Amino acid sequence: MRRLRTRVAGALLAVLALTVTTACSSEDGAAGSEPAAKAEAAADRVEPLADTPTPQLPVTVRSSDGRKVTVRDAERIVPLSGSLSEIVFTLGLGDRVVARDISATFAQAEKLPVVTRNHDVSAESVLSLKPDLVLAETTTGPDEAMDQIRDAGVPVLVVDPAKGLEDVGPRINTVARVLGVPTAGKELTKRSEERIAAVRKDIPKETDKPRVAFLYLRGSASVYLIGGKDSGATSLLEAAGAVDGGAESGPEKDFTTITTEALAKAAPDAILVMSKGLESVGGIDGLVKIPGVAQTPAGMERRVVSIEDGVLLNYGPRTDEVLKSMVDQLYGDAK
Numbered sequence: 001m002r003r004l005r006t007r008v009a010g011a012l013l014a015v016l017a018l019t020v021t022t023a024c025s026s027e028d029g030a031a032g033s034e035p036a037a038k039a040e041a042a043a044d045r046v047e048p049l050a051d052t053p054t055p056q057l058p059v060t061v062r063s064s065d066g067r068k069v070t071v072r073d074a075e076r077i078v079p080l081s082g083s084l085s086e087i088v089f090t091l092g093l094g095d096r097v098v099a100r101d102i103s104a105t106f107a108q109a110e111k112l113p114v115v116t117r118n119h120d121v122s123a124e125s126v127l128s129l130k131p132d133l134v135l136a137e138t139t140t141g142p143d144e145a146m147d148q149i150r151d152a153g154v155p156v157l158v159v160d161p162a163k164g165l166e167d168v169g170p171r172i173n174t175v176a177r178v179l180g181v182p183t184a185g186k187e188l189t190k191r192s193e194e195r196i197a198a199v200r201k202d203i204p205k206e207t208d209k210p211r212v213a214f215l216y217l218r219g220s221a222s223v224y225l226i227g228g229k230d231s232g233a234t235s236l237l238e239a240a241g242a243v244d245g246g247a248e249s250g251p252e253k254d255f256t257t258i259t260t261e262a263l264a265k266a267a268p269d270a271i272l273v274m275s276k277g278l279e280s281v282g283g284i285d286g287l288v289k290i291p292g293v294a295q296t297p298a299g300m301e302r303r304v305v306s307i308e309d310g311v312l313l314n315y316g317p318r319t320d321e322v323l324k325s326m327v328d329q330l331y332g333d334a335k
Contacts, residue, residue: 045107046318049188052092055180064138065158073132074179080116080126083162083314084135085109087175090317091184098129105310123148135175137161162315164235168192171316188317195320196239202324203241204331211245212237212305212330213268213298216255217277217287224290225255226262232313233272240326242270260292268298270330274309305329 058072077096079085082103088094089108100112115125123145126134134149134156150156157178162171169189176185214227214237227233227246231254234244245266256262271287281287284302293299305326311318 044105046086046090046094048090048092048094049184049191051184053181053184055093057180059178059180061157061174061178063156063158064160067156067158069155069157069178071133071155071157071178071180076130076132077135077179078115078126078129078131078133079104079135080121080140081135081137082106082310083171083316084137084159084175086311086314086316086318087172087188088135088179091172091176091179091181091188093179093181098131099126103310105308121145121149123152127152127154133157133178135159135178162313163230163232165196165239165315165319166235167315168196168317168319192317192320196323199320199323199327200239203327207241207331210242210269210330211248211267211297212242212270212272213245213263213266213296214272215258215277215287217273217281217290219277219280219282219286224258226258226266227255228253230254232315235315236312236319236323236326237272239323240330242330258290258292260295263292263296266296268296269301270303270305271296271298272305272307272326274312275306276309278304278306 055074057074058070060068060070063069074093075096076098077088077093078099079088079097079101081101082105085097085100085104086106088097089106094108097109097112099115100109102114102117104112115129116122119139119141121140121142126149131154134154136146136156136158138158138161140146140158146156159171159174160167169192172189172192173182173185176182176188214231214233216223216225216227227244229247229252231246234247237244245268249262249265271293273287278284278287281290284304287304288294288299288302298304307322307325311322
């Protein structure tokens, strides 16, 4: 079952990478709502810690794949996901990153060469950069490419996937430990958790909990999915004071194909989408043409929450920004 979930997550990441590379901008999609536009602007940059830490190496840590990983230098780092890149840069070590995954979309990383699309790693491209350390997710692959990197003598730390708010601190601290900056990891974890808590305090208490369905849309690839219990969005929605309609309506899978029946069961008051996904279907006008959407309360009211792709499900140092944007778009004047 875990292998199946990994394959599903990898397939979604591959589709996301394709869309990031090929999606053309759409006037409708780019302006899903004013809060969404502001959210994307805020999400374009990460905010490093005020003091740049100095790695204390060597260190030996246990990777989530069970291997012991010893890191002796961290001058040339290759994170193989946007989420891991975000953590390295926010810890203040971005100047040591020599390449990026296609999903690392924030401004500080945009000039780095793209050497991987997470689930389609090119071992040759990674090794050509002579990295001291490679950071990967459990969904990173193929396995042959990762083995080739290890066989070349490069330390590879594999990090457990992010599933919810409770993963923010552990992921930050895991990366900080392998980089030899554990104190910075604790500082960043504290900052991140305090900011998330501050956003949650600002959620209206007197309103009914809105039902929200997370839709994964890739019009260019004809992919239209509704998030279930393991989509990764439930924790964010619940933190925003909402109910995950897709998860509550019964799908046991991460994602399942959108049907009129599934949307009727979810009965969302609002629809959560990634901004590129919204663009890919022609904005809100295109979204409501997907069978079943127009018949939901969300479709009737054209109530859409749009969050930038490269940060929505990262569960990292910018999750407070994601949560704030979600809260602003869900409640608007009710706050």
